[in-house]
Amino acid sequence: MKKLTAFLLTMVMIFSLAACGGSGSKSGSGPSDSAGSTAAGESKSDPAEGSSASAGDSSYSLKVAGIDGSITLFPVYVAQEMGWFEEAGLDIERMGFTNGPVTMEAIDTWDISVTGVGGVLSGLISYDAVLLGTVGTDDGTQYLFVRPDSPVAAAGKGHNSINEEIVGDAESWKGMSVNSTYGTVLHYLLLKTLSGFGLTIDDVVVNWMDMPTANASFLAGEGDATCVSGEVSFKSDKDEFVIASTGPLADLGLQTNFVANPTAIKDEEQREAMKVFLQVFFKAADWISANPEEATKYMIQWCEYAGNTVDEEVAALYCTVDPYYTLEDNYNALHEAAHDGGDYCRIQEQILGVLNFFIETESYQEGDDELFLKEGHLDTSLIDELYEESR
Numbered sequence: 001m002k003k004l005t006a007f008l009l010t011m012v013m014i015f016s017l018a019a020c021g022g023s024g025s026k027s028g029s030g031p032s033d034s035a036g037s038t039a040a041g042e043s044k045s046d047p048a049e050g051s052s053a054s055a056g057d058s059s060y061s062l063k064v065a066g067i068d069g070s071i072t073l074f075p076v077y078v079a080q081e082m083g084w085f086e087e088a089g090l091d092i093e094r095m096g097f098t099n100g101p102v103t104m105e106a107i108d109t110w111d112i113s114v115t116g117v118g119g120v121l122s123g124l125i126s127y128d129a130v131l132l133g134t135v136g137t138d139d140g141t142q143y144l145f146v147r148p149d150s151p152v153a154a155a156g157k158g159h160n161s162i163n164e165e166i167v168g169d170a171e172s173w174k175g176m177s178v179n180s181t182y183g184t185v186l187h188y189l190l191l192k193t194l195s196g197f198g199l200t201i202d203d204v205v206v207n208w209m210d211m212p213t214a215n216a217s218f219l220a221g222e223g224d225a226t227c228v229s230g231e232v233s234f235k236s237d238k239d240e241f242v243i244a245s246t247g248p249l250a251d252l253g254l255q256t257n258f259v260a261n262p263t264a265i266k267d268e269e270q271r272e273a274m275k276v277f278l279q280v281f282f283k284a285a286d287w288i289s290a291n292p293e294e295a296t297k298y299m300i301q302w303c304e305y306a307g308n309t310v311d312e313e314v315a316a317l318y319c320t321v322d323p324y325y326t327l328e329d330n331y332n333a334l335h336e337a338a339h340d341g342g343d344y345c346r347i348q349e350q351i352l353g354v355l356n357f358f359i360e361t362e363s364y365q366e367g368d369d370e371l372f373l374k375e376g377h378l379d380t381s382l383i384d385e386l387y388e389e390s391r
Contacts (some may be wrong), residue, residue, distance in 0.1 A: 060273035061091040065110035068096030069306025072114045072256040075284035080119040088222035111264040118184035124369045133330040134257040139247025139254045140321035143233040146225040165243040179214035179226040186227035193245040204286045285324035331387040334380045
């Protein structure tokens with residue numbers, strides 16, 4: 001009987017040790033799957049430094065939407081790879097879409113989104129989304145290419161009232177077939193470029209399609225011109241084409257923004273999760289800006305995840321072409337009065353300028369500006385709280 005008892009005790013100890021070893025191995029695993037859309041998911045109680053939102057044993061989950069392979073969603077990818085969301089007690093489900101308006105159509109599936117002006121306008125005007133702040137600038141990768149044997153290329157420069165470096169003239173652009181994406185920054189680039197020639201969207205033939213399709217179709221021979229964005233603007237397959245216009249040349253002045261699902265932000269726990277998310281996002285964005293060489297390696301992986309192979313030179317350019325806003329930049333812009341004297345902040349003024357241009361060109365309608373500025377469509381409180389806590 002004593003031998004049997006000793007044997008059983010020995011077996012219990014062995015199984016206990018095995019269980020402890022398994023637990024230790026699991027906790028030492030990587031922070032996330034670099035090819036996955038969801039961060040590794042066990043709830044963590046370690047709060048992000050300085051974050052009252054994740055203090056104590058709190059842990060949160062959040063569904064984050066954006067465009068895979070974009071500069072805007074890149075800090076989320078980096079933070080997942082670094083394990084910073086887990087450290088802050090936040091489980092992230094990253095959701096990828098093809099463009100901003102499509103993202104907003106699926107607003108019921110996510111809590112917070114990082115998106116460009118197309119997503120912001122669509123979200124606030126049609127879905128009561130809530131503007132929270134600014135991610136960064138968004139015109140450095142917007143390019144309009146034409147074929148080298150096109151009338152536009154032959155017309156040369158010096159005929160556009162916005163910028164003399166823009167290629168073509170009014171006569172050469174009339175009737176051109178252009179691949180572009182409706183309601184996005186690329187749509188805006190096309191409209192703005194044409195306006196400098198005294199033309200409207202009706203003066204060209206537009207093939208409306210998502211950006212990857214616009215790019216692929218152009219390379220396959222469809223369209224006299226194409227509007228593209230992101231890392232594909234800098235790839236070597238564009239070397240044979242002529243750059244007719246870009247975001248900076250057309251003076252777009254665009255920015256990307258944080259937008260919240262209106263239902264989610266009213267939920268106390270989800271609001272706290274958004275606060276943690278924003279803090280970690282700014283940490284990642286600051287790290288990318290301060291460590292361009294290391295960030296380039298992550299950018300190569302990020303582009304590959306989105307199905308785009310880029311070399312180190314392109315990845316490095318893509319990391320730096322559109323700078324991120326800091327927490328302090330956000331706070332200042334959210335509390336800076338509009339330069340045009342309107343009763344809104346500087347961030348709203350910049351977006352409103354794009355919307356007014358869309359209204360003038362009949363891509364949006366009269367009254368959409370009032371819907372954009374509707375009470376409740378701007379919430380500065382999360383940025384305000386984070387800024388106060390950081391001082």
